[in-house]
Amino acid sequence: MSITTQRRFASALRDGDLPVPAGLVSWNTAQPPRRFDVYRNNVISGLIGAIVSRFPVAERITGAEFFAAMAHEFVLFHPPRSPLLLSYGDDFGDFVESFEPAQEIPYLPDVIRLEAARGRAYHAADAAPMVAEMLASVSAEQTAGLTFSPHPSLSALRSEHPAVTIWAMNAGEMAFGPIEDWRGEDALVVRPQMIVEVHRLPPGGAVFLNALAQGATLAAAAGEALSLAADFDLSANLAGALQAGAFTGLSTGADDE
Incomplete structure (x- = not known):
């Protein structure tokens, strides 16, 4: 033919x-x-x-x-x-x-994007997430230049709407109720083990994680997030990402020398 x-x-x-x-x-x-x-x-x-x-x-x-x-x-x-x-x-x-x-x-496209990310995460390659203890061997001088390897299932999404809450209510993850604080919500979608998880991120979280996933250093990613979210908290975002299993490893830069 x-x-x-x-x-x-x-x-x-x-x-x-x-x-x-x-x-x-x-x-x-x-x-x-x-x-x-x-x-x-x-x-x-x-x-x-x-x-x-x-x-x-x-x-x-x-x-x-x-x-x-x-x-x-x-x-x-x-x-x-x-x-x-x-x-x-x-x-x-x-x-x-x-x-x-x-x-x-107006929030429907972002809910759909979140569902699409969940589908990609479900079919992503398996990989063991890094443990937070790996940071213990990093010196203070090396911290700013750290880079992280994203988990294959990771997606970080931004929304001008409370998309995570809307998704959770309609997916049976939380009870229906009025959304009194109609602010935008960032989402982390990841499958560190067998089950796809959706996490609501702190302010600036999606910008921060996406920058890290694209190879930015910790300092650069934090700066990018802070420029868009004045209340960005580096410690809270990094700790939450590590706990969620968003990364598989890290590099100090010296590893490549």
Whole structure:
């Protein structure tokens, strides 16, 4: 099958208004258009099902009917690029952010991003988290230049909304109730052992962890977090990250010399 034919076939799968690709035949030569319609419906339904299964909290927030319609629009314009559907929908939050009917739920994209991070963490490689005692061998002079190896499952997310609390309430992790302090919440998603964990981070936590994950030194990461969150607490953030299992190791710089 030529590349052009493959593209026409893929386009017709996503758009019911397009004709059946030219030259299509079925094994018994009976009504290829009808068989193609069945196949097309199965493909679309299967992809919608994959999105629904990956984002159950978002579905609970919007309701099943609205979510299915939203997922259908996503599937039509964002087909999977891999036969493995483990990462399909990683960009669903970005789609929902610009999806006009969902604009009345401004926190929904961030809740979806949190769920996507949980899915990535679940399928990430296993790795033993570092223990806090490893810091005991670091001298005071070396502390500022420390770099950390992020756990393979780590994601740190920022939100202008209380996304962690909203997710937790709708995931059954905490009781429903009014959210009186409607401030943004940073989230750490990690799977240090067998279970994916979601942690609400202190102010500046996501900026700090993302900087460390990208190779910044401890001093540089702290400075970046402090520039965006005046109440950033280095000790609290570092201790919390270590306790959560966010890192697998550290380097003083001298290790590479």
